[in-house]
Amino acid sequence: MRPGTLKLAGVLVAMLCAAALGGLPVFVDAYTTSLFTTALIFAILAISLDLVWGLTGVIDLGHAIWFGMGCLGVGILTTDIDPVTKLVSAIHSQLGNYVLGGLLGLALAAVVSGVIAAWVFSFRNGGSLYVVVVTLAASVVAGIVYLKTGSITGGDNGLFGFAYPALGQRGGYWLCLVAVVLILLTALVFVRSDYGIAMRAVRDNEERAGYLGVNAFAVKTLVFVIGAVVAALAGALYGTVTGVMSQPLVGFSFATEVLIWVAVGGRGTILGPALGAFGMSLLTSYLNRSFGAQWLLIQGVLFVLVVLFLPRGVLPALFEGARRILRIPASTSAVRSLQVAPASPAQLERAQRLVAVDVRDLAVSFGSLQILRGVDIALHHAELLAIIGPNGAGKSTLMAVLADGRSKVEGSVSLGFAGGLRHRGRAPFRLARAGLVRKFQIPELFESLTGGEAFVLATHRGRGLSPWRRTRTIAVPEEVLRVLDIAGVSEHLNRTVADLPHGLKQGLEIALAIAEKPTVLLMDEPTAGLTSHERTAIGGVLRELAQAGVAVVLIEHDLDFVDAIADRVAVLHGGEVVHVGEPQTVRQSETVRTAYVGVAE
């Protein structure tokens, strides 16, 4: 079956489903309609959590809070509470109250989630643990606060009876159906956009994303707030349509239920969590009647089974099964096709900014271990500086410190002429955006991204990442194409990076670093694992980059190779620069002969 036919079939199925759902309330009773309405709203809630957890990798155990805020906003503005009985005593059912209440809930969710996200994600090296702990605590606190503020929230009794009367059962259902379709489509466009690549990159390897110029803090905070606002929207719909708000809706156990829907449906797929929430909440409603007490247990067992046997969720497993039956090759299923093309001279010029690096009296230590001491070195534009030195001399540490202004060091690192750009305190993504690019010693790219998608990130400097557009062709400097050809990666750009052999990953990393249009290029052993032919060819490309004005720094062990391409060589030994000079002078150095090569020549 051809991909085009397949796409058409998919659209047809989706339209049939929408039509069937649209006609449903005409044929079923009011009770069934209300169950389906709730299921639709929960689908929106699951989509919002999938953005945060599935796509960006942030576990939000307090996701129900945002839902509750939306619902509560509507509830508060449409009800009066008797101060004595704490029961709802009057309903104000004008449309304005619903709209205003909904907006109030959305705004509250945006502000609170923004504050929590900005605080939690500002911890360095915190990993995802902080978010889990803080959101867990937040959902417990939210439950308590709800009960203690009975004069506006209704406390134990909650708020009730405030459904918007003009909508009616069917009207409410259709409103929710339209909302689900709109949010589903918007979310799908969003996650397939260039910004979506940044989200997945942050989920896979946050640190590495920083070195491609992605501000992981901003991505996580923004997506967390978007997730909260969409959840609040679902809550506002819930309030408007059902007219019920109670304490469990903000609580921890409801939040975990949403997590289960997302996990069972297939996290990271948007559609999976939506179907998971829709299906499982309907099942819950029906089976609750027949099984009652056992249903929770059944749900738990189901969850365990899915985690054990379908770790990626039900929907991806279904797609995989269908793919096998219809014999569709794996590559055409989900991976977008991306091409790289040479950039115009104007595109090249735009990124040219003058940054050279001046290192003065640099010292680095890890605990009692002194890695670098008294390092003085200047990196010039249009020069290829090779750094050689024994294993453990501190070469990679020097690279790491140069590429991350937040490292704890003594001494100074200044960028640009006369230190025009600040280095200290600047995170790798800021330095990368300023043109200082690092290629890591060990290739370690993003598990779920294709090589092509990584290029979208590497080249986004200066044009940003669009939240709706999908880049199909990426303009890269001509050198990038040559590196891709030399290393043989060109034909593998649409494969997931995790599936590539080590040498191809290495080639891809080199090409990515060059694609960032660096003014300072830090290359940590780029040619390890490449054949001598590939090594020579890549050396030629680096040589040309230097001639074009880039300050290239190269860690390398092959002295013949260094002789052939470097302008200057610095020898690092025991954390100190023991020799700097032209390549010919290096072999005469006593230190190099004894400590590095190990043979007298």
Added chain:
Amino acid sequence: MKLDISELRSGYGAGAVVDGVDLSIADDEVVAVVGRNGMGKSSLVKTVLGYLPEVQGSIALDGEELVGQRTWSIVRREIAYAPQEAAIFADLTVRDNLYGGLRRKPARHVEARLFDAFPVLAGRLAQKAGTLSGGEQKLLLLTRCLLLDPKLLVLDEISAGLQPKMVTAVADVLAATRAERSLSVLMVEQNVDLCLFLAQRVEVMKSGHLVAEVAADAEDARPLLLQHLAP
């Protein structure tokens, strides 16, 4: 220890990466596999170690079939493996990395030889292995393998990232070990000189199978190999 690979095909679920390999390593023989990137070299050694999900054909170790066995059971047959990625336990000390998996105490002179060759390891036994540099981690891997006193050693690009002096040290240690007792070696390597120094035979791998065999003592071995590796 004798390794016989015949009609081997293996992959990760989407077509064969190793596509019809026949390779025998005699007792006490060193065979190097070279080739361009993405040709299946690492996958070949990973198949021997039982890491690949889809395997057809036969891998016999002293006549015993390895295909179908799990990795943990394969490595109990006195095989030591140094993977390409520095697979160390970063939060354990260097000492625990070296001695943690040993089932019997290594001979005193083997330890001495390794620590003489790689003094950085001897000096940092109590530190976390994660603090070692990339090249030092490769030395840690090799030392761990040799402390196991294996009969078959599988090395995947052990020289990548090593300074010239350490490449020489690695070559010397392996030569000294082999001078003392029988040790078969299967090595994937980009450093042609190291291949020719250690191996008796060099196999060239291309698109999943072996396309040429070069005897290391042949006069034109070096130019011949470089020619095979040229694009």
